[in-house]
Amino acid sequence: MSTLPNKKIEKILVEALLLTKDGVGLFDLGDRLIFCNDLFGELFGLSASEALNKTFTELCFGCFNTNKGANIEADDFETWISNALLKRRSSNYRTFETDTVEGKHFIVTEQIAQEDFLYVYITDITEKKKNELRLKLMSQELEELATTDYLTGIRNRRYFYQMARAEFNRSKRKSTTLSLLILDLDKFKLINDNYGHKAGDIILQTVTQTISKLLRNYDIFARIGGEEFAILLPSTDAKLAYIIAERVRKSVELIEVTFEDTILTITTSIGMVESSEEITSFDQLVQTADKYLNQVKKQGRNKVLFS
Template sequence: MEKEGQGGGSVIAFNDITEQKKYQESLELINQILEKQAATDPLTGIYNRMKFSKVLGNEMKRAERHGTQLAVMLLDIDKFKSINDTYGHLDGDNVLKSLIQLLAQNIRSRDILARWGGEEFILLAPGTDLEGGRLIAEKLRLAVAECDFPIPRPVTSSFGVAAFQPGDTELTLTNRADQALYRAKEQGRNRVEVL
């Protein structure tokens, strides 16, 4: 009931959040872009070492928990410095990009490829033992050796393969692959070594 001199009614307030919503969507898009930049190598578009380390840690935990196999392959383009010195860094970059396309076409969808540094790359093969890793590496080595890269000379690569062992850390596993890669280079390059 209304008292004399007082009106009855309601106040309805509308607040247009269109601009606020656009701003929030912009921030989300920027965050997605930044996350991708933080996880990928800008030249090749594959995972960088930091992102690979996270993935490797998760895969090692899974392998330990379920008792499954896991192989890691480090690969290096043989005498890459001479490619850059002879043909220039642009051609060297084109060789790296071509290599990544070639590798991506020759690995399984569940395998994870990342740039380890410079002309070194690392491949994680879940569900694969040491011999399976060696076979994958040999297949990739042959594919690289037979590929026509965008420079007028052959390109070869060396591979070091290691398999996960219970109790391994990321460092012990990747160090074994690195030691095997070093052995492949010492033994004349364009080869696969396991450790």
Template sequence: MSCRSFAVACALLAAVALGAAAAVSVCAIAERPALSRGFVDGGVSDARLGNGLDASTHVAALVSGSGAAALLIFIVWTGQLRQREEHYRGLIENGADLIIAFEPSGSIRYHSPSCRAVLGRGGPDLVGQQVYELLHDADVPVLREAVDRLLGGGGTQCVVQRMSNPEGASRSFEAHVSVMPDGGGRQLVVLNARDITARLEAEERLRRSEERFQLALRASNVELWEYNFATGHSILPEMLYQTLGYGDGEGPALAVDLEYIHENDRAGVSDALLAHVDGRSQVFKADFRLRSRSGEYVWVSATGRMFDRDGDGEFETFIGIIRNVAWRKELEESLRTLATRDGLTGLHNRVHFISLAERELDRAGRYRHPCTVLMVDADDFKAVNDTYGHEAGDAVLCRLAETAVRMLRDVDIVGRIGGEEFAALLPETDVEAAVVAAERVRAAVDALAVETVAGTIRFTVSIGVATFGPQSASLEEMLRVADAALYKAKKEGRNRVVVA
């Protein structure tokens, strides 16, 4: 009796014990060519249930040995097995991932239908071909090495491979490679590959965009910084290492680190930070000096904003940009010097002297404090220019300016207001103290010997003194009164101090 006839006979016996429904189920099993389909040898094999016997043999054994209950269990079990088989086959045949099983030599034994959809290759023509022929030449050694490692120790290897269609178009795949037995005592290599071409292209676009962004930042002398208050993690600009000279693990913990900011700038930076935290300003912005590793300070400009409040409403992240503005500060200082300083002597020019002096005079009037003005003029300066030349005359004016500044206090305001004429405003100084200061300047100039290419030059000065009071209640009036006293000194013989 054949296996199929024997199974049908068993089904008839089952009909007696269990009823027609069970018999129909067993007949369906007996009539089904196979309970599962494998990819061994690229074809279909009959289902084997653990011990190598086919389904008909199991039915006969169950009916003869354990009776109807065992047969019922078998019917349920085989139905579940069939459902699982169909489920997994559906996943393989309808999935987008490529599944290729090949021998260690590289010969393809099975491939999923997605190979045709993705690579334009499939069907019987692909079975038996070398899997390495599908790969980019540069990727073949990578897969061979992965296979060798698997055959030697098992496990799973993850590699990135490029595969081409017949037209030569290449796509990139992330492949998980493993080894499994083929049922005949041999091993098969299974490659499960997912197309990551779109992901890699997106990553490359992002990389290029980031590269362009960084180039744009560097071209504009701008760098990014970030600080996380919760974790303490910070991203510091390269400027800290390149410009300030710090190494890894050295320097500020964040770009706006008060410990490394010049003491004269800390208050302004703190105020700007508090204004931003309190919501009084949308963006933090401040110019300040950062201390370098050598101890010198570099001007920077920082702009930032806080993000990501935690559950308590506190900010977690501080992100911004910072730029080296030393060149800008130098330019600003140069422009300020040009606007406020005399180009020859370095003293305050006339406009800036008047501005500073009026501010000080206003304070003196408000608090009823004494204040005095000196008008200083080089005697016979025209003769110096005519005798020794204008270059020597410039040297005389510079020495006069240096001497006046040296003989007066730091709080005194000294300026060149025209030609060889200088003025000094002495805060908190009455007329008696002003005369003492003026005599100190006159005597120091009288003792000078200015060495020039044209020879040694000696010269003197005349000084007029005017004090703040009812008759000279404005700076303009004080300068006019002091100038009158100056010319009186010249008229009386020069090289002297005269009080208005």
């Protein structure tokens, strides 16, 4: 209890509410705004004096009509306001988030006071939202770095095995066919030994760019070793996979890189495998493609070999 007269207490409370950094508003039984401070008016794109004596519907229609204040994402205002009014006073207390056209975010708390008056309290959480977005973007950037090959810009071994294994399992569940290509650049070590790693890096980047242009947007292409690459071809049988593999092989064979007045060329050996009932795991699929790749190397390289 207070020893101050009630009128004095009311005056102090009203002044405090008007000065608070949060927004406060009070709606009467007819849903007309009878008290608010400037931050509360900002939710509707208005000052406190402009917002007073307007109904909730009028305030929202002003936002919809002028594209200011509360972000009302609707083509039909009547339907939107009908749904909004159903939620108001649906419980004694509720809280939710909303945003404004100007890019601000608020937590809104509605509480029914005596005689069905509605007390609304809003807290500006714009900075919190910005920080959350920064953390999300940072997390995405870190994930991108962790799954991308730094030299070529394509996916790395970690990403490939994670995504390709998931695609293999999905293929098994749906009884669809996929194919795997494992590529190795022939005698790549000689380029590094004779011309240096800078030349080798340029070859790797050029090969990557060349192959990327030949693939479909849903194929999974990654560098899984020093000069070793893998391509997973979803929903692709051996006949089509061989056409793609030959296209890749021939395109790599045509690459010419000028390095310090020398034209460098490269070829690739490709081991290929189509999924089947006999292959029960992704690791087995990789082992089979590797087996054919090793056979290609023994047979003279620059070929595609599959079962």
